[in-house]
Amino acid sequence: MMLRIILLSSLTFCLASSAVSAESGKAPISLHPDNPHYFQWRGKPTILVTSGEHYGALLNQDFDYVKYFDELKAHGLNHTRVFAGTYRENAYAFGITDNPLAPKPGRYLSPWARSGEPGYAGGGPKFDLTKWDSAWFERAKDLLQQASDRGIVVELTLFCPMYNDKLWEICPMNAANNVNGIGAVAREEVYTLKHRDLLDIQIATTRKIVQELKEFDNLYYEVCNEPYIGGFGMEWQHRIVDEIVEAEKKFSHRHLISLNIANGRKKIEQPHPAVSIFNFHYCVPPDTVAMNYGLNKVIGENETGFRGSADVLYRTEAWDFLLAGGALYNNLDYSFTAKHPAGTLRDYKSPGGGSVELRQQLGILKRFLDGFDFTRMKPDQSVVRALQPKLTTYTLAETGKAYAMYFHVPLPRKSKDLPSLLADDIEAVATINLPAGKWQAEWLDTKSGKVANQESFQHKGGDREFKSPKFSNDIALRLLRQN
Structure with a gap:
């Protein structure tokens, strides 16, 4: 006491x-x-x-x-x-x-x-x-x-x-x-x-x-x-x-x-x-x-x-x-x-x-x-409809306006042979569902921070295929709807 x-x-x-x-x-x-x-x-x-x-x-x-x-x-x-x-x-x-x-x-x-x-x-x-x-x-x-x-x-x-x-x-x-x-x-x-x-x-x-x-x-x-x-x-x-x-x-x-x-x-x-x-x-x-x-x-x-x-x-x-x-x-x-x-x-x-x-x-x-x-965004795994080759992907979306996407080779929690899971010169094809409008797409190199490729396009709405530039292991995609 x-x-x-x-x-x-x-x-x-x-x-x-x-x-x-x-x-x-x-x-x-x-x-x-x-x-x-x-x-x-x-x-x-x-x-x-x-x-x-x-x-x-x-x-x-x-x-x-x-x-x-x-x-x-x-x-x-x-x-x-x-x-x-x-x-x-x-x-x-x-x-x-x-x-x-x-x-x-x-x-x-x-x-x-x-x-x-x-x-x-x-x-x-x-x-x-x-x-x-x-x-x-x-x-x-x-x-x-x-x-x-x-x-x-x-x-x-x-x-x-x-x-x-x-x-x-x-x-x-x-x-x-x-x-x-x-x-x-x-x-x-x-x-x-x-x-x-x-x-x-x-x-x-x-x-x-x-x-x-x-x-x-x-x-x-x-x-x-x-x-x-x-x-x-x-x-x-x-x-x-x-x-x-x-x-x-x-x-x-x-x-x-x-x-x-x-x-x-x-x-x-x-x-x-x-x-x-x-x-x-x-x-x-x-x-x-x-x-x-x-x-x-x-x-x-x-x-x-x-x-x-x-x-x-x-x-x-x-x-x-x-x-x-x-x-x-x-x-x-x-x-x-x-x-x-x-x-x-x-x-x-x-x-x-x-x-x-x-x-x-x-x-x-x-x-x-x-x-x-990003305060207007939330995770949405439904946007990417199909993806080749098999990659892990996550998306943050402000639906109809902005999408932050990421793609990488699948990696387990731990691996005894990491080099066998890594890959160079990957070309991914992602089928992404977007509403109609004018859009800008930018592929980002996650190692250098440089824009690897970009395009502006008019979209009628629905699924659209996006082909990535060649990358090693992982890449990011920014999609922004233009006013």
Whole structure:
């Protein structure tokens, strides 16, 4: 009981020490008022696209996030995902080369202050979970400002499950690593409502972060990364959502809240009304978008990888997901490390991809979609009536006015022989149903961003065949009706 009083007193002090209502200013990124499947940010319809580092930009003091953000901006990418520092990894986790989530001894920042007592398993003093580390909050605010200056939206992920005992052994919430005696629990019980002292810490930390970062418009919160791996249900997550809502209820503006739902696909039942973004991982194929489209909220893919290192895998995955109706895509990019914050590492052994070429290609995708009034569009797989050779295709349509189409060689989730699935000099013939009118067609090279072919034509209505220029592996088609 005494510990709980100390925790709640600390929380009350922290909230009272700053203004209760949010600073007046720009509204944070929000759902688009005309089409909540997409975002609105700074007055413009927005889709978030990136190829981002492995989430350590904030907690790893050796990571130069300014150089990282400069690289994203250079390719027109506008998003990043960042872990808050309540969880960290060791150098051996998941076989990731120079993992940004595994800072060197003495270079790890969390929201909690260090104590004067030695004994943290990751090096240095133990943590005091009732006190805050001002250096963390200063770095968080600077990171958000630097991202804001470059037009980048930050997803701040508050918590993450302990995937194995080794990761739980280096977590500040483990009783062995703090001076408060909090967290003497099994790692599977860290994110439950069973242990009141641990829950109070998580609530206090959530509220403190929300209070301190209230003025940033380029921010939304994700409650927990991959909670389904930890085996805990929605009750704890919904409690954290409620705490964010309560902490922000007197703010002038409120931030969006995201839940990470599943790897692959899952039908969302009884969603929390305060959650606006439902994120999935490894969405090949992207059928989870159609499965949950009726929620009228953003469906995102905020992590992918583990398919190999080839750019074509993640380029096609991004195009498929966004043309299926998603509004957020983040490739897990292992070319970013603390030693290579501009994403120049080439010979990594990590379980995924990432390169400057892929970032260029994702920038092409984003510009292609930004060239449409996409808030008026929705996925429509009925427009393409026939297609030769056999290709995977997705379409976003503003029926009768504009169509964004994508075609690529069929690719499974994973393949032991990727080269055998790829092809050059493809000439596709697509039968597409269009209403009568004058139209313009442009075939886009998805690797260079150049228009490979274009034509204007008068159409009487009904099916029409379109023959593509020769391409390797994938190509996009823009169809616009002329006034």
